[in-house]
Amino acid sequence: MRRFLHDTVVMTRRSLLLMARTPQVVIFASIQPMLFVLLFRYVFGGSIRVPGYGSYVDYLIPGIIVQTTLFGGSSVAVAAARDLSYGVTDRFRSLPMSRAAILTGRTIAYVVRNLLTLSLVTLVGMVVGFRFHTSIPHIVLAVGVALLFGYAFSWFFTLIGLLVRDAEAAQIVGFLPIFPLVFAASTFASPRTMPPWLRWFAEHQPVTYVADAIRALTQGVVPATSPALHAVAWSAGVMLVSGVLAVRRFRTM
Numbered sequence: 001m002r003r004f005l006h007d008t009v010v011m012t013r014r015s016l017l018l019m020a021r022t023p024q025v026v027i028f029a030s031i032q033p034m035l036f037v038l039l040f041r042y043v044f045g046g047s048i049r050v051p052g053y054g055s056y057v058d059y060l061i062p063g064i065i066v067q068t069t070l071f072g073g074s075s076v077a078v079a080a081a082r083d084l085s086y087g088v089t090d091r092f093r094s095l096p097m098s099r100a101a102i103l104t105g106r107t108i109a110y111v112v113r114n115l116l117t118l119s120l121v122t123l124v125g126m127v128v129g130f131r132f133h134t135s136i137p138h139i140v141l142a143v144g145v146a147l148l149f150g151y152a153f154s155w156f157f158t159l160i161g162l163l164v165r166d167a168e169a170a171q172i173v174g175f176l177p178i179f180p181l182v183f184a185a186s187t188f189a190s191p192r193t194m195p196p197w198l199r200w201f202a203e204h205q206p207v208t209y210v211a212d213a214i215r216a217l218t219q220g221v222v223p224a225t226s227p228a229l230h231a232v233a234w235s236a237g238v239m240l241v242s243g244v245l246a247v248r249r250f251r252t253m
Contacts, residue, residue: 004098011105019113026113033068033121040188041128050190052221061125062214063187065118066207069150070182072117073157074174076110080161081170100247107154114150134220142217145231149210152239159246181207206234
């Protein structure tokens with residue numbers, strides 16, 4: 001365990017240094033959700049009404065936060081596939097270090113990047129009218145729910161990178177399951193306006209639970225206990241399944 005913790009710190013530092021040396025990746029990853037904020041706030045926001053919310057932007061920003069954690073996760077798949085194709089992973093595997101730490105360090109670094117990106121998105125949201133209507137502890141819990149969800153899916157994207165092994169293909173494959181999860185959810189509009197067959201899917205998938213939990217914790221429109229527990233359960237399930245499969249795949253390569 002001591003070796004695993006030490007090696008995880010080393011690999012996390014490596015991933016953070018790579019981010020610092022390629023700041024354009026972080027910058028463009030932050031610009032995309034900001035454009036979504038402006039697009040839905042000023043182009044579509046005037047025609048969307050959500051019962052219980054005085055302003056559409058208070059409903060929108062939690063959805064954008066969830067979307068950002070998922071869309072940015074494709075970079076984890078790309079990084080995993082790139083290290084494999086360049087032979088970096090093989091060099092790490094030849095060293096006397098914990099193999100699990102090679103994967104864990106990358107996912108923890110993604111949490112740090114997520115925190116930065118979500119802070120910028122929230123700041124832009126506040127500029128265009130988003131406001132918190134709950135206490136600071138509730139807001140901290142909302143941030144925790146978002147980061148936990150992003151961390152869970154970083155293992156999912158790591159698994160994709162290990163399976164595909166090609167950086168370009170990993171980016172494409174990573175987006176395929178994310179698009180229906182993001183748009184067939186309560187990300188931008190209430191599932192109540194969707195057809196019955198799509199509404200059922202939208203109301204019972206992880207993105208909706210996480211977005212609703214963040215809304216409940218930041219806006220106080222509905223009780224937060226149920227959506228928060230569902231969000232944590234989904235995150236734990238995704239992290240457990242993806243993490244076990246990723247580590248197993250990595251050990252048998």
